[in-house]
Amino acid sequence: MSSAGLDIAAPKKKCQDDRCPFHGSIKVRGRLLTGKAVSTAGKSFVVVEMEYLHMVPKFNRGERRRSRVSAHVPPCIAVKDGASVTIGECRPLSKTISFVVVEAGRGA
Numbered sequence: 001m002s003s004a005g006l007d008i009a010a011p012k013k014k015c016q017d018d019r020c021p022f023h024g025s026i027k028v029r030g031r032l033l034t035g036k037a038v039s040t041a042g043k044s045f046v047v048v049e050m051e052y053l054h055m056v057p058k059f060n061r062g063e064r065r066r067s068r069v070s071a072h073v074p075p076c077i078a079v080k081d082g083a084s085v086t087i088g089e090c091r092p093l094s095k096t097i098s099f100v101v102v103e104a105g106r107g108a
């Protein structure tokens, strides 16, 4: 079992998914993001929302912005709605998915 080149322990469960960073052939490279799972209705993916502060120099204030990214979920990782998840950038898996979930926290 590999750690997928990350400082993250592989999940205890194993899976047969080729699109798994731990048991498959997906390589995680590029960005590593942490956000909140806002939609787990998809069969093999989740929507992860990230919130960040964008500074507006004219008013010297920050405004809250958010962005959403879809990420593939391998069967060995369970993601609950509202949980904090860590996703890693990988090759494009579909038109809108180029991230995989590498770690999932507990539900909110």
Ligand SMILES: [Zn+2]
Pocket (backbone or CB within 6 Å): 013, 014, 015, 016, 017, 020, 021, 022, 023, 024, 074, 075, 076, 077
């Ligand atoms: Zn797996």
